[in-house]
Amino acid sequence: MSFDVAAEAYDRFMGRFSRPLAVAFADWVPVAQGARVLDVGCGPGALLAALASHTSPDQLAGIDPSESFLAAARARFPWADLRHGSAEAIPFDDDDFDAALAQLVVHFMTDAAAGVAEMVRVTRPGGTVAACVWDFAGGRAPQSTFWSALGSVSPGVENESRRTGSSEGDITGLLRQSGCSDVQEAELSVAVDFASFEEWWEPYTLGVAPAGQQLARLADADRVRVRARSAELLPSGPFTITATAWAARGIVAD
Numbered sequence: 329m330s331f332d333v334a335a336e337a338y339d340r341f342m343g344r345f346s347r348p349l350a351v352a353f354a355d356w357v358p359v360a361q362g363a364r365v366l367d368v369g370c371g372p373g374a375l376l377a378a379l380a381s382h383t384s385p386d387q388l389a390g391i392d393p394s395e396s397f398l399a400a401a402r403a404r405f406p407w408a409d410l411r412h413g414s415a416e417a418i419p420f421d422d423d424d425f426d427a428a429l430a431q432l433v434v435h436f437m438t439d440a441a442a443g444v445a446e447m448v449r450v451t452r453p454g455g456t457v458a459a460c461v462w463d464f465a466g467g468r469a470p471q472s473t474f475w476s477a478l479g480s481v482s483p484g485v486e487n488e489s490r491r492t493g494s495s496e497g498d499i500t501g502l503l504r505q506s507g508c509s510d511v512q513e514a515e516l517s518v519a520v521d522f523a524s525f526e527e528w529w530e531p532y533t534l535g536v537a538p539a540g541q542q543l544a545r546l547a548d549a550d551r552v553r554v555r556a557r558s559a560e561l562l563p564s565g566p567f568t569i570t571a572t573a574w575a576a577r578g579i580v581a582d
């Protein structure tokens with residue numbers, strides 16, 4: 329899926345969740361000081377920022393198919409080797425990295441098995457491959473309330489819950505299938521505060537990701553209904569959204 333939107337819109341929509349998730353994910357993998365690390369689907373750089381406190385910034389690399397996100401990441405992290413590309417054909421050599429990570433990307437890959445196999449290819453034997461995706465299937469993604477509201481207006485709408493990576497065991501299965509050993513899975517949770525319903529709703533109107541794109545496709549009257557249903561499901565005043573991702577890591581075989 330393409331992300332042809334401004335990095336600033338992404339930051340307001342998902343960056344609020346992906347930044348704290350990146351801190352938890354980089355801690356959990358874990359990434360050793362001095363390790364050379366690839367961030368697959370780096371976007372504007374939430375995970376790169378977290379990784380920079382684990383290893384030397386000049387040991388970091390990233391790829392992303394979105395030109396706007398790549399431009400933002402390059403401006404923010406000029407010391408990193410950031411290249412245009414997709415997981416299914418990673419533009420780096422075999423065994424180039426000590427670790428390859430993908431945060432909130434597996435469910436957007438056109439071929440998740442090929443993407444994870446590529447992450448394994450560019451990671452040295454004994455290195456780590458890891459990925460995480462929100463628990464859409466379990467209704468614990470940041471967007472789950474939105475998808476519930478949209479589903480009541482447009483029953484049967486594609487709500488990300490059947491995408492590969494969005495269910496318990498999906499990423500673990502991909503890592504095992506690609507030959508990784510010592511595969512482990514965990515739940516990573518983050519809590520994000522919102523001052524008002526309006527602060528929560530506004531990022532959905534920016535057209536970012538499947539949620540924003542589905543909303544933009546609706547007729548005006550249906551958009552109003554989705555907003556009204558969301559407002560019924562959430563408090564009006566300050567509230568906290570807790571979201572949980574499935575994370576899995578494995579060791580590349582010799």
Ligand SMILES: C[S@@+](CC[C@H](N)C(=O)[O-])C[C@H]1O[C@@H](n2cnc3c(N)ncnc32)[C@H](O)[C@@H]1O
Nearest residue numbers: 331346369370371374394414415431432436437
């Ligand atoms: C939800 S964003 C996550 C960005 C960043 N990793 C983060 O946690 O904020 C999904 C990212 O995956 C990228 N993407 C989509 N399809 C991809 C693919 N096949 N291979 C690599 N990245 C992909 C998008 O361009 C976007 O930057």
